[in-house]
Amino acid sequence: MTTSVLRPDLDDLRTRVTGTVTGRDDPGYDGARAVWNGMVDRRPWAVVRAAGVGDVAPVIAYAREHGLALAVRGGGHNVAGNGAVDDGLVLDLADLHAVSVDPAAPTVRVEAGATLAHVDAATEPHGLVVPGGVVSTTGVAGLTLGGGVGWLTRPHGLAADNLVSVELVTADGRQLTADANEHPDLFWAVHGGGGNFGVVTAFTFRAYPHGPRVFAGNLVYRQDRWRQAWTALEEWTRDLPDAMTPITTTMTPPPVAEMGDEPLLLVGFAWAAPDRATGEALVGRLRELAPPDEEEVGDMRWVEWQQAFDPVFPKGVRAYWRNTSFDRLDDPVIEVLVRRGAEQTWTGTAFDVHLMGGAFGRVPEGATPFPNRAARFWLNIYGFWGDPADDADRVAFVRGLSADMEPFATGGQYVNFQGHEPAGHRGSDPRTVFGPGKYERLVEVKRRYDPGNLFHVNHNIPPG
CATH class of the missing domain: 3.30.43.10 (Uridine Diphospho-n-acetylenolpyruvylglucosamine Reductase, domain 2)
Known part of the structure; x- marks a missing residue:
């Protein structure tokens, strides 16, 4: 520069x-x-x-x-x-948040300052949805540029997998539209390569029929049932249809949740097909394998389900996250998850296990920069506390669980689940995040569109 x-x-x-x-x-x-x-x-x-x-x-x-x-x-x-x-x-770019829906296509154009809540509000009247994340206050731009894992990843893939085109401004001030035919190298790079290549000002996504109501909820397990629940999940998740997306959370709920002050395991799910009876039968099968202590399951508006976790992540919360992919829920892995989950006797850290596969897993490995399409599970370990005095303990917990899961990791890092890491940690090295082949291809695109590395305040891919 x-x-x-x-x-x-x-x-x-x-x-x-x-x-x-x-x-x-x-x-x-x-x-x-x-x-x-x-x-x-x-x-x-x-x-x-x-x-x-x-x-x-x-x-x-x-x-x-x-x-x-x-x-x-x-x-x-x-x-x-x-x-x-x-x-x-x-x-x-927060004031650039317009969302326009073309029901006939069906596609949705989203400006770069929009959140998932903006998108859901615009698509709901049309009975459509764009795959996104799990918190409605999340920005669409950062979510998509990093990949975009959420409640619809199994039926429809990542947010980035559903891109039709992007509009962006490059380091030399050019306004470009990138899609499968125009600037296809750049279009490939923004499918998980982050904001390294320009300022994306708008995204156009494929949309899908959905809702406006969804069969969703949580099965809740107290500590004496955790091993049974994890063992059941190993079996239950083996042959789930794409329409069923479970995310399993271990946490001590914040007071706003009104769920007590002990660590809980919550098997959350969203069923994305109109055949509710099949979804109910699948949840019933999990109940048979591992009867929950409590549950909150039913028919609800999709936008309400998308907002269910918003209170956990208010603006200004202190946060440090790590993540990894893994493929097994056998006894050694369950031992780590149960032991570490039980240590969370405070409100302020949690971890989610996302079941991958489905549409996400059918995308060819080289089709996007997003790493490890073969992953069966993805673990997100996250802190969300308010008192600076808790920084050291909460960060230590996240790092400790991350280290314990390292022997079971299967490769790749999801940048949206990755906090700022010190030099030397594998999450700070883009070669480790994306893998050597994808990294080199991203470097080539970076050299072409941002040779001076102007866009480096991100999970950076240097041009050389």
Whole structure:
């Protein structure tokens, strides 16, 4: 990156954009710089809240001219805090959140500042859905650029698997549309390669008939039933149809959940087919294998199910996450999951086991940068506490469980489940995250579209 001798000037920047520019001495600076993860306390030189796509290229040019590090923020929900940067420039796209639905196609165009809640609100009246995540306040841009794992991964694949096209601005200020025919190398790279290649300003997704109601819920197990539940899940998940997506959570629920103050195992599920009787029979089979202590199961609006975990992750929560894929739920793995789960006698850490496979697993390995399509399970270990005094203990728990699961790991890292890692940890090395073949291909795309590595405030893929 070429560093200019010109001194950055806020007034100069304000003349170039129509959005709001907030500097360190301006009212509202602390609010403008804040991101979802309360552990991230970075002080940018300025934050530009874009008023439209026309503000993107001038901000990119300004950062290049003045040698300023550039952070790009969509929904701002990234656990690693990549939507902020010390002494640099933040491009905040939160006001670009329009969603337009074409029911005939059916496709959905989503601007880069939109959240899953924006998308669900727009698609529900049409009886459609776009595969996303599990928390409605998540930004669509970061979720999709990292892959996008959620309640519809098994029936329809990742959010990124459903991309039709993306609109983006490159490091040299060009506005491009990338799809399977135009700039196919760039289109491939944004299917999990993150924000390394430009500022995506809009996504167009395939949509699917769905809802507006869904058969979903949680089977709840107290500690004396955990081993039985995990053993049952090993059998039950072997031949599930694609329409059934289970996510198994171990946590001490926060007070807002009103579920007590002891660690619980919750087998959450969403059934994505209209044949409810088949979904009910599948859940009944799990009940037979492992009778739950409690359950909350039924027919509910899809948008309500998508919002069920929102209270666990309010903006400002302190967060540190790690993840890994694995393929077995035998006694050694269950021993780790049960032992570590029982240690969580506090509210502030949890771990999810996502069943993969289905449509996700049928995508050819080289079709996207997302790693390890053969994975049977994906583990996300996450902290979500409020008191800085708890930082050391909560981070230690996440790292400890991650280390315990290392012998069972089957390769790859999901960047959206990865917090900021110190140099030397395998999660900080993109070769380990993506695998050597995909990494080299991503580097080639990076050299073509961002040879100066302007877009490096992310899980970075250097151009050389």
